[in-house]
Amino acid sequence: MKTINKATLSVAAMFLAAAISFAEFQSEVLWLDFDMKNIPEPKERSEAGFYDYFFKGQLMEGTKQQLDVPRWIRRAADNPKEASNVNALDEVPNSSWYTNRHHLRRLSKDELQQGPNRGNTPDFSRVIVTKAKPAGVTPGMMVKDAHGDSYLIKFDGFSYPNQRSGAEVISTKIMYAAGYNVPENYISYIDRKSLNIDSDVEITDENTRKKRQLTNDDIDVMLRRVAAMPDGRYRVLASKIIKGKAKGPFTQVGLRTDDPNDVIPHEHRRELRALRVISSWINNWDLKEGQSLDLYVEEDGRKFLRHYLIDFGASLGAAVDPTEYFHGHEYGFDLTSITKEIFSLGIHRSGNEKRALIISPEVGSLTAAEFHPGKWKPSFPSVMFSNLTDLDAFWAARVILSFREEDLRGIVETAEYSLPTTNNYVVRTLMERRRMVANYWLGKVDALSDFSLERAGEGVVLKFRDLILDEGFVLADAARYTYQVRRGSYTSEKKLVRTQEIRMDADSFGVAGENGGPVEVRIWAHRRASNPEPVKVYFEWSPGQDKLTIRRISRG
C-alpha cells in the first residue's frame, strides 16, 4: 500500500469532520426504536428454571463474563461498554420492551393510579375456576370472571393479609410508570360462594401424584391456608391474562434467535441493565428470567413479540411471607458470602443468618435500614445486571427521581391497605430509599440533566438541572460549573457560573458564528476532587433562528 502523506491526511480529517457535522443534524431524533415489524410466530420458550437462572445464568454466563479479556481491559481503562439502545440525548427510545412515561412526560395522579389497567375491572360476582394449584407454597388459581375475562388469582399469606397483594399492585404501577410493560393487576374481593369449578379442571393429587378432578373440598382446603377478611371474603391479587400468545420468558443474556426484531443483545439494553437500580428501590428482588414473559401480539396489523415483566409479589418487603433478610443483601447462592463464611470459620455473619424486622403484617419487612443501593442484589446474578454502567444507573436514577412524594402516595392508595399508617410508612420508606438510590448513583456522574435552550436576543440561555443540588445532597451555594463553547475551530475560554443556566450572548458567539456548524457547550460540575469528564451539549445556532433544539448530549 502506498504511503499517504500528511497533507492528504489533513484533507481527509477535514472532510471527515465536515461529514460528521453534516450528518449530525440531518435526520429526526430517534425516539422510537421500531422493533415491531411483522414476524413469523416464534416457538414457545420453555419456562425458565434452575438451569436458566443458576447453572446457565450464574455459573456459565458469569464465568464467560469473567473470562472476557476485552471487558476487563475496558473496565481497567474506565471505559465500559455502554448500552446499545441509547439515543443521542442519553435516553432509551420506545420499543417493544419499553415506553417512556413518567420520566419524560409526567403522568397525572389518575394515570399513575390507573397504571396498566385498561377496560373492565374484574367482576367476581360469578367466578369459574379453570385451573388451580391448591398445594405448594403459593396456592393460586386461574379463573374467568363474569365478563369472561381470565385472571390469575393470588392470595395473601394466612398471617399477612393485604401484604403481598398490596406490594404487587404498588410495584406493578411503579414499574408501569417507569416505562416497562407489565400486566394489569387488580386488588379484588372474592366470596367463596361465587366460586364454581369448570367441568374438566384437573389437579395432581398430593398423595397419589396422579391427576384427578378438582373438587370443592380442594378449594376449601386451599382457602383455609390463605388470609380471609373478617366478613369471610378473600382479598386477592387478580392479574389479568395479557392478550397475545405466551412465548416464554426472555433470556437475560443473548438474543432470541427466532425473533428477527431482536437485534440488541439483552445484556446491552439499558432498560434491562437499569432494572437492577429501579428494582433495588422497590426491593423487587425476584428478578429471575421466569419473572418475564414474551407475548406474540398483534397490533396495527403487525404480529411481533412484546416483552413483559411479570410477578412483583416479591417486592416491598412482601412475599408469601415477609421478605427474608438476605433478599436484596445476598444472591440465592452467594459465592462471596460463602467464601467469607469458609475462611472466617463461620464467624462472618452472612445475610442468610439474619432475621428481617417485620414492620407490620401489612407492610412485611420493607425498610430503608441497611439498604445499600450499590450492594443491593437480586435473587441471582445476571450478566445483564453486572453490565450496568454509571450512565445506565444515572438514567435509572432520573427515572426514579421523576416519582415525587405525591405520586407515590397516589399509587400506594391503590393498594387499599387497611390502615392509613401503612400508607404513610410505605410512602415514607419509598421516599427514603429513593433518596438513597439517588445519592449513591448521582455521585458517580455529573448529575446534570433536563437541558433546555431559550433564546435571549441574539444569544442563547442553556438551562439545566443539577440533580445532586436539587435533591439537597449538597448545599446550594456549592454550585459551581465551568463551561466552554466550541464551534468549528473556535474554542472559547473556560468560564465559571454559579447558577444552573449559562448565558451565551451574540458577542460570545461572534467568532464562533462565523465558522458555522453545531455549537458545543462543555460543562464541568465542580463537586469532586478532580473534575470529571464534561457533559457536552450540542445544538444549532444562527442569528435569527427561531427554534433552538438540542441535538446531542454526550457524557463521559
Add this chain to the structure above:
Amino acid sequence: MSDLYRLLLLIFLFGTLSQDVWAQEAPPDEPQQTEEQAQTERIVEDRPPLYSIKRGGHPLTWLEVAFKPVLRSAEGGPIRNLASRKSTSEKTSGIRFGFDGAGSGSGFGPEVTFFHKNFLGRNVDVELPLLYTYKRYEVYQLNAHMPVASQRFYGALSFDLGAGYRSRPQDDFYGFGNDSSVDNETQFRTVAREMSAGLSAKLSDYSTAGIHGVYSRVGVTAPTSGVSAQDYFDSSSTPGLQGGVTLRSLVFSIGRDNQQREKNAFRGGADRLEVSFNDGAGGEFQYWRYRLTSQHFFPLSSDARKVIAVRALLETNQTTSGHSIPFFNMPALGSGQTLRGFQTSRFRDKTALALSLEYRYRIWPMIDVGLFVDEGQVAPQLGDLAMNGFHTGYGVRLFVWPKENSPITFDYGRSGEMWRFYVNFKPRF
C-alpha cells in the same frame, strides 16, 4: 485505486455510519403515537457482527448444552419426579431407591429396598434392602420387626428376625498391631451368611435395648484382585484366615439417642453399648466383645450454625481360655467412620480406640463445613493403650443437603501416611 479514491470512500463510509448514531433532537412533549405509525427506523439495524458465532463457539456454551438435558430433567422431568416423590416414610408399602456403600472401602452403588410396614395386616414391619456397589460389594438383607402383643409393651417391644448375605471381594489387611507396616498391604475376600432373632424394647423416648441371637457363617477366600492375605500371612498367627468361621453369638445392646437436628445434629448425642458372647463351631473361637460408641454435639451459637461434634469408639475383645478371635471380627481403624486419612482397615487388633473432634459451621443454608481431627490406636488389650500410641488424621468435610434430611458428606482426610477422600450417602456423624 488512487489515494484520493481511497479517501473519498473512507469519508463516505464514515459519514454514513456516523449518521444514525448522531442524528438526534430534543425529546417530544407528548407520546409519539402518530409518529410510531410512520417511523420504522431502528437504533441498531443488525445484530452485532459475529455475536452468535462468538457465543455459540464458546467452550462453556458446549458445557451448557451438555448438561442441559440432565438439569432440565432435574427441574421438571424424570429426575425431578424421582426426587420429589412422596416420602416412603409416609407409605405403608413400596420400594425405596437410594444410594449407599457397604462400609469402608466398598465404594457405593444403588440400593433398592422393598418394604411393608403392615405385613399380613399384623403391623409387621418388613424390609428387604439390596445393595450392589461399583466395587462389587454386595449386601442383601431381610429384616422383620413384629410388635409383641403385650398390653404393657405393645408398640415398644418387638420380636426381630433377620437374615443376610454379604460379599466383600477385597478388604484390606495389614497384619495386627498399632505399628503394622503399610508395606504389608494385602487383601482378602469374605462371604457371610447370617440369621438372627431377638427382642428389641423401647425403654423411653430416647432409650432402647435389645437381646439377639445370631448365627453366622463367614467364608474367607482369596480376593478378586490384589495380594492375597492367605499367601502372605500365616494362618496360625491370623485366626480364621484359611477357610472361615461359623459363629453363634448372643448380643445384648442398650442405647440412648437424644440428638436434636436442624439438618445436622446440633445438641444432645447418641450412645450405644453392645456386649456379645461369641462361640465358634469347632471349638477354636470363643470370646467376649465389648463395644461402646458415642457421639455428642454442642452448639456454639443459638442458631445452631456452629457446632462442636465429638465421637468416640472403644472396642475390646477378650478370649476365653485357649480360644481365639477371627481376624476379620477384630476392630479395625482407618475409615470414614473411625480414623480418616489412612488406608481402609489400616490398623487392626483386639482392642481399638478412636476419637474424633469436629468443628462444624454453616456456610450456606444447604452446606455445612467441618474441620476435624481424628485420633486412633489399636492394641492387644485395653491396658495396652497408651497416650503416645495415637495415630492422627485431620482434614475438612463438606455436608451437602440435596434433599432435606438426606445429607451427603465429602471428607478429605490427611495423615502422615497419605490422604484419602470419602463420600458418604448416609452419614451418621
